Amino acid sequence: MGSRVSDSSERAIARLGELIDAAAIAPEHWVEVCRGIQDVLPGGRVLMQGYDSSAPYAMPLAGVGWDDINFDVYFAHYAAINPWIPVWTDLPTLRSALSDEVLPRRILERTEFFNDWIKPMGGAGSASGIKIVQDRSRMATLCVHYDDRRAEKSHEALAPIFQALAPKMRRALDCNRAVLRNNRSLLGDSLMRNLIDPALVLDGDCRVLDLNAAAQELSASGRPLRIAAGDRLVLGDAEAQSRLTLLVAAVCARRPGSIGRHEISLRQGPEKLSFSVLPVTQNLRDYALQGPIGLFTPGTIALVVIRRELTDASAELEALRQRFDLSPQEARIALALRDGGTVAEIAERMGIGYETARVHLKSAFAKTDTHRQRELLALVLDTAGPRG
Numbered sequence: 001m002g003s004r005v006s007d008s009s010e011r012a013i014a015r016l017g018e019l020i021d022a023a024a025i026a027p028e029h030w031v032e033v034c035r036g037i038q039d040v041l042p043g044g045r046v047l048m049q050g051y052d053s054s055a056p057y058a059m060p061l062a063g064v065g066w067d068d069i070n071f072d073v074y075f076a077h078y079a080a081i082n083p084w085i086p087v088w089t090d091l092p093t094l095r096s097a098l099s100d101e102v103l104p105r106r107i108l109e110r111t112e113f114f115n116d117w118i119k120p121m122g123g124a125g126s127a128s129g130i131k132i133v134q135d136r137s138r139m140a141t142l143c144v145h146y147d148d149r150r151a152e153k154s155h156e157a158l159a160p161i162f163q164a165l166a167p168k169m170r171r172a173l174d175c176n177r178a179v180l181r182n183n184r185s186l187l188g189d190s191l192m193r194n195l196i197d198p199a200l201v202l203d204g205d206c207r208v209l210d211l212n213a214a215a216q217e218l219s220a221s222g223r224p225l226r227i228a229a230g231d232r233l234v235l236g237d238a239e240a241q242s243r244l245t246l247l248v249a250a251v252c253a254r255r256p257g258s259i260g261r262h263e264i265s266l267r268q269g270p271e272k273l274s275f276s277v278l279p280v281t282q283n284l285r286d287y288a289l290q291g292p293i294g295l296f297t298p299g300t301i302a303l304v305v306i307r308r309e310l311t312d313a314s315a316e317l318e319a320l321r322q323r324f325d326l327s328p329q330e331a332r333i334a335l336a337l338r339d340g341g342t343v344a345e346i347a348e349r350m351g352i353g354y355e356t357a358r359v360h361l362k363s364a365f366a367k368t369d370t371h372r373q374r375e376l377l378a379l380v381l382d383t384a385g386p387r388g
Contacts, residue, residue: 009157012040013164020165024172027179027291030062033169037144038064040161041154045124045145050295051085052138058082059287059294061140066289069121075285078117083108088141093134094170096162098155099127118145126151130162132169137204140173140295176292177231198306200233201280204252206245207231209301218306221351224266224273233304240266244275248302251279274307319383330364333357337377 016036023029034046045065049058057079060071087103099108108114118124129143142162146154198215200208208231211219219227228234235241243264264275280301287294320331329352336346347357361373370376 006160009160009164012036012161016161016165017168020168020172024175025179027176027293030291031064031289034062034064037142037158037161041144041146041157043123043146044154045121046143047145048140048142048292050138050140050292051088052295052299058085060289061292061294062289065145071285071288074117075288078113081111081113083111083113088129088131088139089134091131093131093139094163094166096128096130096155096159096166098151098159099129100151123147126154128155128158128162130166132166133173138295140292142169173292173295177296180293180296195305197308200304200306202233202248202252202302202304204249204300204302206233206248208233209296215306218308235266237266240264240275244277244304247277248304251277251302252300254279254300272308276305276307278303278305316383320380323383324364324368324379326364326367327360329360330367333360334364334368334376334380337373337380 016033019029019033019036023033030048034048037046038044043065045063047063047066048061050061051058057075060066060074083103091097091102114125124145125148127143127145129141132140132142134140144154144158195212196214198218199212200215201210203209208227219225225233225235233244235244247264264277266273266275280303281299317328317331317335320326320334321328326334332350333346336350339346339349341349343357343361344354347354350357361376364376365371368376368379370379
């Protein structure tokens, strides 16, 4: 923390800062950031990794100096026994660390991961690193591995650079989340494009990872559903929101009984929205060293397909219209009284303006010879019955 920033470090920080700014807009440029760090410590093995609690292993996001490594072997065995994962989880964010100080060598050298994976590489026994970001389920780190014999000098050179650039790297990853969501489809462009019904891809925290044009149009109205801060999906009904949140979390965690088709219904004015939630398993190995796409791609995601059905184009609507000679909108607003609320709340549920709702309600009063909502509601219940 107290390392003096030398002139050479200041130049490296300025140069790397420009590369990180470029990576914020074009995530594939993170490899250039890694090359820039390797320029500071020639021969070092630079690795940016993502960790997700739902995935069975840490995910290499970008790096240089690993050309001689067989990552198929890493994924097949060593990734799952990496002793660094719990260590990184407990370390503070945005603070540089020397490997030997946070995971003592006497402990590391007793692990299969070190003896059969790290040690045979040569020149990678020690490392300097920093945790860039961490939320409830995932984190991202940046490390440089180097020879044990130059650990102290290497860390002295890297620590102030990591410390200075970590906040900028965190902001760049925040930008990457939006860039990647807007420019790719997790399920393939053709599949999402060909889904006629509104469809969204969610992670275990109900964050929107992808959505098709129909879902964008539906969310733009803001009434039945919207995308709130942090890309989280928010429904206009608290009970439906709670059920969807619990179900998506269970599906993404592949909990017993959660796999398969699940239905959630939400009434929105004249419409009923039915949500089907299906698990989709991702092959995260496909994203190895492809930039931060792996950080924002959980092992299991939820495909949510929404079906929209008109509920007021029914026998009860027609019965009201015929009995009192109501217009379609007058009959709909009369039926909406069964769900309670003020005129403003009813207008919002129906997706119409307050003044429009008031005019239709006043006309319904006149045609039914009623003067208050409770009088009109009594006629509705007598004609159409209570909500089923």
